[in-house]
Amino acid sequence: MTINEAQDQVIEEFSEFSDWMDKYAYLIDLGNSLDPIDEKAKIPQNLIEGCQSRVWLNAETQDDKIIFTAESDAVIVKGIISLLIRVMSGHTPDEILDSDLYFIDQIGLKEHLSPTRANGLLSMVKQIKLYALAFKAKA
Amino acid sequence: MDTTLDIAAIRADFPILSRTVYDRPLVYLDNAATSQKPRCVVEAIERVYYNQNANIHRGVHYLSQVATEAHEEARQTVQAFINAVTSREIIFTRGTTEAINLIATSFGETFCSEGDEILITGMEHHANIVPWQLLRDRKGIVLKVIPFNEKGELDMEAFSKLISPKTKLVSVAHISNVLGTVNPVAKIIAEAHACNIPVLVDGAQAVSHMAVDVQALDADFYVFSGHKMYGPNGIGVLYGKEKWLEQLPPYHGGGEMIATVTYEKTTYAELPFKFEAGTPDYVGSVALAEAIRYMQKLGLKAIGDYENQLLQYATGQLMKIGGMRIFGTAAEKASVISFLVRDIHHFDMGTLLDKLGIAVRTGHHCAMPLMHTLGIEGTIRASFAFYNTKEEIDALVAAVDRVQKMF
Numbered sequence: 001m002t003i004n005e006a007q008d009q010v011i012e013e014f015s016e017f018s019d020w021m022d023k024y025a026y027l028i029d030l031g032n033s034l035d036p037i038d039e040k041a042k043i044p045q046n047l048i049e050g051c052q053s054r055v056w057l058n059a060e061t062q063d064d065k066i067i068f069t070a071e072s073d074a075v076i077v078k079g080i081i082s083l084l085i086r087v088m089s090g091h092t093p094d095e096i097l098d099s100d101l102y103f104i105d106q107i108g109l110k111e112h113l114s115p116t117r118a119n120g121l122l123s124m125v126k127q128i129k130l131y132a133l134a135f136k137a138k139a
Numbered sequence: 140m141d142t143t144l145d146i147a148a149i150r151a152d153f154p155i156l157s158r159t160v161y162d163r164p165l166v167y168l169d170n171a172a173t174s175q176k177p178r179c180v181v182e183a184i185e186r187v188y189y190n191q192n193a194n195i196h197r198g199v200h201y202l203s204q205v206a207t208e209a210h211e212e213a214r215q216t217v218q219a220f221i222n223a224v225t226s227r228e229i230i231f232t233r234g235t236t237e238a239i240n241l242i243a244t245s246f247g248e249t250f251c252s253e254g255d256e257i258l259i260t261g262m263e264h265h266a267n268i269v270p271w272q273l274l275r276d277r278k279g280i281v282l283k284v285i286p287f288n289e290k291g292e293l294d295m296e297a298f299s300k301l302i303s304p305k306t307k308l309v310s311v312a313h314i315s316n317v318l319g320t321v322n323p324v325a326k327i328i329a330e331a332h333a334c335n336i337p338v339l340v341d342g343a344q345a346v347s348h349m350a351v352d353v354q355a356l357d358a359d360f361y362v363f364s365g366h367k368m369y370g371p372n373g374i375g376v377l378y379g380k381e382k383w384l385e386q387l388p389p390y391h392g393g394g395e396m397i398a399t400v401t402y403e404k405t406t407y408a409e410l411p412f413k414f415e416a417g418t419p420d421y422v423g424s425v426a427l428a429e430a431i432r433y434m435q436k437l438g439l440k441a442i443g444d445y446e447n448q449l450l451q452y453a454t455g456q457l458m459k460i461g462g463m464r465i466f467g468t469a470a471e472k473a474s475v476i477s478f479l480v481r482d483i484h485h486f487d488m489g490t491l492l493d494k495l496g497i498a499v500r501t502g503h504h505c506a507m508p509l510m511h512t513l514g515i516e517g518t519i520r521a522s523f524a525f526y527n528t529k530e531e532i533d534a535l536v537a538a539v540d541r542v543q544k545m546f
């Protein structure tokens with residue numbers, strides 16, 4: 001599945017929620033079922049310190065693809081992380097660098113990626129691209 | 140609620156309280172961060188700009204005279220509000236933060252040297268921590284911290300033991316912005332004075348909830364911010380006993396604060412102008428005086444009594460929610476409630492409360508060392524003002540209960 005196909009799938013899923021409460025209940029479900037990040041990856045270098053919540057992001061390569069795993073101390077943040085990983089993980093650096101993340105906006109969660117939220121998600125998205133750049137340079 | 144205040148009439152004075160957020164009525168419970176402004180305060184700002192705007196203290200023209208008089212009258216209003224001896228003891232600053240930085244610099248540079256100690260408490264806002272750390276970096280002073288018990292009350296025995304011949308200043312919050320604890324500042328001051336140590340009181344959270352009398356407290360310095368007491372943002376007050384302020388060098392240099400300037404030597408203006416470099420906020424001062432008059436009209440006693448009822452009611456209702464953890468249960472407590480439900484993250488709870496139109500604060504509340512002591516990352520904080528109602532607390536409690544069930 002391409003990045004855009006995955007984004008469209010998420011948008012489709014979220015189109016079923018008419019009520020924000022249902023949407024957030026779903027995010028909480030996603031957050032609760034997000035695989036925890038490897039304890040070994042919970043190192044300071046992987047920590048993105050937001051003012052409100054913290055995010056750990058780990059990146060590894062598998063063949064020519066980057067596999068992201070991430071976690072947060074806040075469940076709603078974890079729910080959004082789970083979506084970001086579903087969309088961005090398992091792609092080549094070029095695919096990641098060329099991608100345009102539009103699904104967050106379309107499912108009405110843009111506020112969570114605003115600099116004022118300080119929950120670590122915006123930095124996480126930036127960091128994903130930086131990893132792609134770094135792996136591309138190494139390849 | 141049993142009060143002489145006409146809450147409906149009061150709410151009508153605050154236009155913002157009738158707006159909606161996400162199509163729901165706004166329930167504003169973030170008053171400890173900043174309070175809303177009554178119409179008379181905003182109108183005062185408009186009045187100054189539309190009718191009497193001119194730079195003060197320097198013009199002979201009519202408008203400048205009028206503006207100067209209004210600014211100095213505002214100073215007298217503040218003087219009377221906290222019962223200072225003279226208006227020379229009232230310095231306008233940008234807020235609490237600037238006032239503490241002023242003292243940390245002017246007092247610190249004059250009276251502190253390497254190894255000297257400054258005493259603060261374990262529940263201070265960063266504004267009463269970081270300026271002392273900067274002084275520590277410049278002068279090699281030592282910062283000592285008075286601990287508190289599980290209720291959030293200061294350990295007064297530990298305080299007595301922490302006082303030493305090297306202690307140069309005690310700097311304490313009157314009311315904790317996180318725990319709500321009303322600290323026994325009169326006792327602290329009396330004990331410090333017995334050892335000839337001056338005391339700075341951070342009154343940022345106090346002046347809107349209780350009558351403050353700096354002479355009765357015998358405080359050496361008392362600081363607060365206009366925006367937390369229904370006044371405008373960008374103005375605050377440093378009260379200092381004249382005998383101290385006379386001994387301190389200026390903080391900032393520039394216009395207003397000088398008597399004569401030559402390239403060789405500058406002499407400084409008298410108090411309070413010595414500490415007010417540059418064009419002061421003569422608009423903010425007038426609006427702040429208006430806010431003070433507004434509170435005085437309601438009566439600080441009536442305000443405090445009503446807010447205490449809100450506190451008691453909210454505490455009782457919140458405690459009915461299973462897993463409720465309230466941080467700060469001091470016997471003397473202001474209308475601030477910090478809480479968590481079970482181990483639900485404050486960001487998760489805050490995000491969903493916001494969607495329900497409830498404005499509360501989440502996070503560390505600029506008191507990271509305090510959070511560290513409590514062993515948590517942050518809390519949700521609801522803080523009440525006299526315009527809040529029992530119904531709003533019911534809305535808060537219902538929202539918290541609804542949200543906690545989602546986790």
Ligand SMILES: Cc1ncc(COP(=O)(O)O)c(C=O)c1O
Nearest residue numbers: 234235236264266316341343364
């Ligand atoms: C106890 C306390 N001290 C200091 C401050 C800082 O006030 P300001 O940001 O208005 O300077 C605050 C405000 O958050 C406070 O609650």
